[in-house]
């Protein structure tokens with residue numbers, strides 16, 4: 672008969688069947704065998720890697736979602752994790768009010784710099800990894816009721832180094848603020864001038880400060896916000912000439928690194944040297960403001976700093 676020729680035995684499947692095909696899920700045994708497997712899988716899903724971050728200050732494992740909701744501040748010890756420029760802008764400005772300026776400006780390898788890697792390849796690498804064109808985003812926004820010019824640096828792009836693009840974008844932002852009579856806020860995080868651009872990056876120090884001088888002559892307020900770390904050429908130029916200079920808790924702020932200073936001065940450095948708290952005690956900065964209070968504080972500072980101007984405009 673035709674049907675008998677299609678048995679499993681005749682097709683050579685009988686011997687393999689138990690190993691290849693699982694038994695039908697009808698017996699109590701099958702259910703019992705399956706359960707532990709599912710349980711172990713779901714346990715793994717509960718704590719997958721990459722969802723927790725260890726706080727470098729208090730060693731607590733913080734749930735990433737919780738960290739994001741807390742603006743990347745440790746819920747236990749208030750350590751301020753680094754935060755990207757876009758995240759920071761999102762945390763500060765009123766929704767949908769940020770109009771970015773010079774978004775497409777990119778650096779040119781003017782010196783044809785080559786070291787372990789060429790400057791061009793570094794730029795490509797960081798553009799890809801950060802989604803940024805350079806180490807700063809600038810734009811006009813609203814903080815509370817105030818329209819303001821805002822520049823925010825990002826340490827993830829080549830250590831937040833200040834090259835021609837950072838200098839030029841900032842200078843244009845400051846000039847725009849002067850022209851439109853807007854207060855200015857610059858949030859810095861930087862290792863200093865960008866060595867790949869040599870003297871061209873050092874020239875940005877004078878250029879940005881020159882533009883800031885015109886902004887000051889127009890009696891417009893400038894708030895400089897220092898975040899961890901703000902060092903070297905950036906601290907030695909626009910970051911340290913704010914009408915108001917504020918910092919995030921624990922931020923490392925300085926010009927040369929502590930080892931260089933220790934070797935030059937041939938003296939032990941005091942505890943807490945180059946921290947925001949130390950610099951507040953010694954008068955270099957005016958206030959320390961936590962990230963969660965930054966938006967509200969900036970709005971309040973702008974209230975005070977623009978009050979006289981508003982009064983004059985109203986003929987008071």
Ligand SMILES: [Zn+2]
Pocket residue numbers: 726727728729730731745746747748749750
């Ligand atoms: Zn912590």
